[in-house]
Each structure stands twice: as C-alpha cells, then as structure tokens.
Amino acid sequence: MQRVIQQRKFPAILLLLFLISSCRVTLVPEYNAKLETQITDAAKATDRLYIDLLGEELSARNYDKFQARYNDLEAEINSIELINQGRLKNDDFLAIIKNLKDAFREAKDYHKEHKMLSNGEIKAYQATLAGYWKPLYVAERSLK
Helix, strand or coil: CHHHHHHHHHHHHHHHHHHHHHCCCCCCCCCCHHHHHHHHHHHHHHHHHHHHHHHCCHHHCCHHHHHHHHHHHHHHHHHHHHHHHCCCCCHHHHHHHHHHHHHHHHHHHHHHHHCCCCHHHHHHHHHHHHHHHHHHHHHHHHCC
16 A cells, blocks of 8 residues: 555656646746836936936926926936837736826926926926836836
C-alpha cells in the first residue's frame, strides 16, 4: 500500500513543479527604462516651466512667450500616451495619462485665456501637475 502511495506522489509532485515553473501570468506591462526616463524628463520640464514663470515679472508671464514650451510638453505627454497605447495590459496607465493630459490641457488653456498668471495660480498648477506626474512615474517604477 505504501509503495502505491509513493508511486502516485512522484508524478503529482512533478506535475505541480511543471505547472508552477511553466505558467507565468502577467497582469501588468513590462518595465520600460526609456519610458521611465521620458516620464521623469517631462515631469521635470513641466516643473521647470512653472519655476521659470515664477521667476518672471508679472508683465512678462504672457502666454505667447511660453507657448512653445507648452506645446513641447503637450507633445511629450502625447508621446508617452502613444507608447503606452502599444503596451499590453496597460489600461491603468492609460487612465493615469488621460487625467494628466486633461489637467495639463486645462492649465495651458487657462494661461492662454487669461494671458498672465499670478504667483498663486502658478504654484497651484505646478503642484497639481506634479500630483498627476507622480502616479505615472510610480506606476512605471513599480514594474521594475
């Protein structure tokens, strides 16, 4: 009787080891070091935009003077979104990017409409956008 039980254990253990080692369920996209760098560079450029705005006199904070930088940042966000659209299992990242795009577009449109930004508005948009970049960065880093 003991011999029969031992003979049955061996194939069961082999089957279990095979299943554990051969199956890999991936519920998140693969880590991308280039994308992480792109995210940090774009977040830094966003922060730099608002730091530079704060450094200007109120009369020099005209939207037209900073329009090219807003456009560059928007293009960078679109590039990050495009890369993420090509990744599998990436719905959470796309939701984060959509929120970031919406917030950035709101900040850009507000500056365009009002022409000048006060110190309080600049600090508020700087903090808000940093708050939208952070989850995207943390999500990418967590894939490492």
